[in-house]
Amino acid sequence: MSSAPSQEGRLSRATLSEVALLADVSISTVSKVLNGRAGVSTETRARIEALLQDRYNRRAPKRPVAPLLDVLCYEIDSPFASEVLASIELIARGRRIGMVLTGATEQHLPEQSWVDDVLERQPLGVVLVACVLPAKDKQRLRSRNIPLVMVDPAGAPAPDVPSIGSADWNGGYLATRHLLDLGHRRIGIITGPDDMLASTARLSGYRAALDSAGLPVDGELIRPGEFHHRDGLAEGRALLSLRNRPTAIFASSDLYALGVYEAARSLGFAIPGDLSVVGYDDLRIAQWAGPPLTTIHVPLVAMAEQAVHLIMRLRDEPELAFSRIDIDTTLVVRESTAPLRPTRRQSSAKVSNR
Amino acid sequence: MSSAPSQEGRLSRATLSEVALLADVSISTVSKVLNGRAGVSTETRARIEALLQDRYNRRAPKRPVAPLLDVLCYEIDSPFASEVLASIELIARGRRIGMVLTGATEQHLPEQSWVDDVLERQPLGVVLVACVLPAKDKQRLRSRNIPLVMVDPAGAPAPDVPSIGSADWNGGYLATRHLLDLGHRRIGIITGPDDMLASTARLSGYRAALDSAGLPVDGELIRPGEFHHRDGLAEGRALLSLRNRPTAIFASSDLYALGVYEAARSLGFAIPGDLSVVGYDDLRIAQWAGPPLTTIHVPLVAMAEQAVHLIMRLRDEPELAFSRIDIDTTLVVRESTAPLRPTRRQSSAKVSNR
Numbered sequence: 001m002s003s004a005p006s007q008e009g010r011l012s013r014a015t016l017s018e019v020a021l022l023a024d025v026s027i028s029t030v031s032k033v034l035n036g037r038a039g040v041s042t043e044t045r046a047r048i049e050a051l052l053q054d055r056y057n058r059r060a061p062k063r064p065v066a067p068l069l070d071v072l073c074y075e076i077d078s079p080f081a082s083e084v085l086a087s088i089e090l091i092a093r094g095r096r097i098g099m100v101l102t103g104a105t106e107q108h109l110p111e112q113s114w115v116d117d118v119l120e121r122q123p124l125g126v127v128l129v130a131c132v133l134p135a136k137d138k139q140r141l142r143s144r145n146i147p148l149v150m151v152d153p154a155g156a157p158a159p160d161v162p163s164i165g166s167a168d169w170n171g172g173y174l175a176t177r178h179l180l181d182l183g184h185r186r187i188g189i190i191t192g193p194d195d196m197l198a199s200t201a202r203l204s205g206y207r208a209a210l211d212s213a214g215l216p217v218d219g220e221l222i223r224p225g226e227f228h229h230r231d232g233l234a235e236g237r238a239l240l241s242l243r244n245r246p247t248a249i250f251a252s253s254d255l256y257a258l259g260v261y262e263a264a265r266s267l268g269f270a271i272p273g274d275l276s277v278v279g280y281d282d283l284r285i286a287q288w289a290g291p292p293l294t295t296i297h298v299p300l301v302a303m304a305e306q307a308v309h310l311i312m313r314l315r316d317e318p319e320l321a322f323s324r325i326d327i328d329t330t331l332v333v334r335e336s337t338a339p340l341r342p343t344r345r346q347s348s349a350k351v352s353n354r
Numbered sequence: 355m356s357s358a359p360s361q362e363g364r365l366s367r368a369t370l371s372e373v374a375l376l377a378d379v380s381i382s383t384v385s386k387v388l389n390g391r392a393g394v395s396t397e398t399r400a401r402i403e404a405l406l407q408d409r410y411n412r413r414a415p416k417r418p419v420a421p422l423l424d425v426l427c428y429e430i431d432s433p434f435a436s437e438v439l440a441s442i443e444l445i446a447r448g449r450r451i452g453m454v455l456t457g458a459t460e461q462h463l464p465e466q467s468w469v470d471d472v473l474e475r476q477p478l479g480v481v482l483v484a485c486v487l488p489a490k491d492k493q494r495l496r497s498r499n500i501p502l503v504m505v506d507p508a509g510a511p512a513p514d515v516p517s518i519g520s521a522d523w524n525g526g527y528l529a530t531r532h533l534l535d536l537g538h539r540r541i542g543i544i545t546g547p548d549d550m551l552a553s554t555a556r557l558s559g560y561r562a563a564l565d566s567a568g569l570p571v572d573g574e575l576i577r578p579g580e581f582h583h584r585d586g587l588a589e590g591r592a593l594l595s596l597r598n599r600p601t602a603i604f605a606s607s608d609l610y611a612l613g614v615y616e617a618a619r620s621l622g623f624a625i626p627g628d629l630s631v632v633g634y635d636d637l638r639i640a641q642w643a644g645p646p647l648t649t650i651h652v653p654l655v656a657m658a659e660q661a662v663h664l665i666m667r668l669r670d671e672p673e674l675a676f677s678r679i680d681i682d683t684t685l686v687v688r689e690s691t692a693p694l695r696p697t698r699r700q701s702s703a704k705v706s707n708r
Binding site for chain 2: 066068070077079081083085086089098101103111121265288289290292
């Protein structure tokens with residue numbers, strides 16, 4: 001299969017010489033740019049990339065007849081990813097584009113050989129779902145004129161890649177506001193990792209809602225997690241075991257919320273009678289929960305649509321100025337939230353009802 | 355994009371003439387076989403296919419450098435499909451094969467243009483996940499020497515396509531046996547559609563387990579469904595509202611089980627205190643349920659591995675005799691099942707504990 005030399009083989013040795021001559025550099029410098037290696041100044045790299053793109057465009061009509069779209073995705077079988085992928089596939093299918101799906105590593109990165117294979121496949125574009133791409137790989141795609149778009153739930157800062165996100169601050173605010181409107185005053189939150197902008201934004205929305213209601217933020221009620229079910233379970237238990245326990249929890253992912261459900265069940269608290277819970281994402285598991293989960297709807301279908309449309313626009317206008325759009329989030333009220341019952345003592349764990 | 359004429363274009367007009375001459379038929383007959391159209395006798399079709407395959411094999415070295423595997427899948431974002439797809443992708447990735455993923459229609463069929471696009475892509479093979487392929491499409495793949503394998507949870511009878519399933523009868527037997535061993539005697543079942551072999555086999559395993567315990571089968575306790583959450587909810591409610599209600603339910607899918615959980619919760623029955631529940635599939639949602647769900651493990655990872663390995667074997671040995679294998683299912687005991695409490699009256703619905 002392909003490796004760096006075979007990548008060069010795509011453009012003839014004569015073409016490389018021509019580019020080197022026009023850019024006034026050595027062939028090995030052109031080769032470095034082509035393969036995303038270091039040791040070339042930004043300015044020279046840009047000049048060479050422009051020339052290479054020009055050569056590539058002339059060859060473009062030889063694109064395969066059954067066009068492909070490459071998607072690199074973290075945790076293909078997570079409920080979140082599978083809903084995004086189904087949406088991308090539906091749009092691609094409507095345009096008779098084949099979706100090539102590749103999973104990412106635990107570090108949200110592609111395997112080393114992935115970009116070589118993408119270059120061989122010559123897709124219309126590449127969509128990243130909850131993944132990042134090393135600068136070297138981005139450059140290699142760029143030099144072949146293959147557009148790249150991120151569907152980015154994490155808000156990972158990558159200003160050089162167009163990205164489609166959703167309104168996380170707004171979601172955090174809406175979730176907390178809903179609980180405040182029901183009369184809750186002690187509202188716990190389980191947040192995501194500090195280094196994810198999405199987590200910070202949701203937490204910030206929570207704080208802003210409390211502020212606007214004139215309530216202090218109690219550090220004891222803010223719990224960290226990694227967006228796994230087990231974190232929701234552990235932190236839900238911790239929150240429910242506090243002397244002055246919260247009457248509501250904003251679980252900032254639906255998986256957290258299911259963990260909180262299990263914590264409440266095992267400690268004998270009824271949802272929503274004893275505890276209101278709001279999730280985040282509005283995955284299908286939210287509807288299947290018992291009781292069905294009140295949550296923040298993340299517009300996954302619209303995000304997928306935007307990503308594919310953007311790939312197509314970038315093919316037509318490679319210089320299109322586009323950095324990021326965030327699509328709006330909304331509150332979906334189901335059965336896991338209820339007005340605070342003011343008469344009941346909330347301070348101690350009940351005996352299990354099992 | 356491709357259509358019938360462009361498919362023919364793959365083999366030159368001269369080659370078609372040659373095949374027609376050798377097979378002693380008209381060029382239009384060769385074209386019919388190539389495009390899977392009717393009006394050719396089985397015997398003539400076989401002769402033409404053999405000649406076409408021979409021509410195709412000579413051209414085979416021109417296969418694309420970055421090889422592809424086509425997967426056609428019903429409901430990409432169902433928990434079942436997403437786990438199968440992640441397994442197939444992992445194996446394909448390990449072999450540097452790109453997985454092209456296409457969704458099927460509501461009828462479990464491909465879009466009309468799908469097989470044209472597959473032929474253009476020239477994949478190493480095609481895997482069907484919970485889908486069926488019209489005879490015409492199967493013939494077209496066969497005449498191009500593209501192997502086809504089904505990952506078949508439904509047990510759909512298609513003797514001409516190698517398929518990988520799992521031991522459904524055994525799973526139904528194990529689930530019911532487990533409940534009998536816990537002392538339950540009134541055991542409800544929510545079955546799948548009559549026309550799915552998998553449903554029939556699971557139900558048959560349930561009957562056999564009751565038989566072996568010397569218990570009669572009570573038709574009132576056998577409830578139909580379409581493997582949706584809502585069926586589990588509706589039939590769970592119906593079973594729990596019976597005068598002589600079951601103390602255990604074998605929900606023959608994990609989604610059913612979540613529906614039964616919700617039915618129990620809304621009627622005020624505790625799981626497993628008042629009702630034991632066994633699911634089927636062992637999807638990740640089974641672990642996230644409250645309480646974690648006892649279920650039958652379907653070996654999705656092993657099924658996916660077998661499917662990809664079989665594609666590779668069929669490439670090497672197109673005449674390999676292979677019809678179907680069923681991989682073994684196992685019981686996974688979690689917290690949704692408990693011994694029958696003999697002292698408690700089971701005959702009337704409790705008052706809700708909310």
